[in-house]
Amino acid sequence: AQKVTQAQTEISVVEKEDVTLDCVYETRDTTYYLFWYKQPPSGELVFLIRRNSFDEQNEISGRYSWNFQKSTSSFNFTITASQVVDSAVYFCALSEVGGKLIFGQGTELSVKP
Amino acid sequence: SQTIHQWPATLVQPVGSPLSLECTVEGTSNPNLYWYRQAAGRGLQLLFYSVGIGQISSEVPQNLSASRPQDRQFILSSKKLLLSDSGFYLCAWSAGGTNSPLHFGNGTRLTVT
Numbered sequence: 001a002q003k004v005t006q007a008q009t010e011i012s013v014v015e016k017e018d019v020t021l022d023c024v025y026e027t028r029d030t031t032y033y034l035f036w037y038k039q040p041p042s043g044e045l046v047f048l049i050r051r052n053s054f055d056e057q058n059e060i061s062g063r064y065s066w067n068f069q070k071s072t073s074s075f076n077f078t079i080t081a082s083q084v085v086d087s088a089v090y091f092c093a094l095s096e097v098g099g100k101l102i103f104g105q106g107t108e109l110s111v112k113p
Numbered sequence: 114s115q116t117i118h119q120w121p122a123t124l125v126q127p128v129g130s131p132l133s134l135e136c137t138v139e140g141t142s143n144p145n146l147y148w149y150r151q152a153a154g155r156g157l158q159l160l161f162y163s164v165g166i167g168q169i170s171s172e173v174p175q176n177l178s179a180s181r182p183q184d185r186q187f188i189l190s191s192k193k194l195l196l197s198d199s200g201f202y203l204c205a206w207s208a209g210g211t212n213s214p215l216h217f218g219n220g221t222r223l224t225v226t
Contacts, residue, residue, distance in 0.1 A: 031211070032211065033211055033212050035214055037217075042219070043220045044217055044218070045157075045203065045205075045217040046217075047216060050212065050214050052212060089155060091157065095211040095212070096211065098145075098162065098164065099145045099162075099207050099209050099210055099211060099213055099215075100159055100162055101159075101215055102159075103157040104156075105156045106155045106157075108155075
């Protein structure tokens with residue numbers, strides 16, 4: 001069965017620290033897509049990135065970077081030089097047939113000034 | 114550009130009362146539509162999804178139902194609310210396919226008293 005595990009329930013860091021959010025997935029599909037979403041206190045889920053199973057190149061977008069390793073079924077998310085505005089719940093998700101997403105339980109990141 | 118509207122933002126309803134949450138999408142045609150619920154434990158649970166008018170798939174049998182009377186309108190309903198229906202309800206759309214990210218509305222926070 002498809003499954004996404006975010007083992008870190010809560011992480012607290014001080015501003016300017018780097019932080020990595022872990023995501024491990026399980027799937028039997030050979031082609032699949034992985035996603036990261038951010039949920040700020042306002043509640044709306046904001047799409048951050050999509051990665052397909054054939055592309056294991058790391059991706060960097062500003063202070064955000066993603067490391068996809070198929071061998072370990074992981075898709076980790078790193079925030080460099082964290083800021084208070086990064087405080088949110090972050091979700092990793094795996095696509096299913098029909099375009100449905102299976103979400104992990106989320107990691108609540110708290111960045112303190 | 115595409116936008117998704119969801120209302121109301123908050124709702125307090127007594128046990129046994131009916132429920133109707135509405136979601137509409139603009140700027141796209143024939144989207145896939147989804148209802149998710151986020152309980153206090155943070156995980157996102159897929160309730161219903163629809164790939165077209167009148168086509169509804171239920172993921173979890175429960176006290177809720179969904180309808181899609183128009184291409185870009187998705188309604189979540191209940192005839193009699195239970196205390197356990199409390200939560201944060203999120204509507205989302207996608208272009209379809211496993212590679213399409215979901216785009217979420219702002220959510221409805223429902224409290225059943």
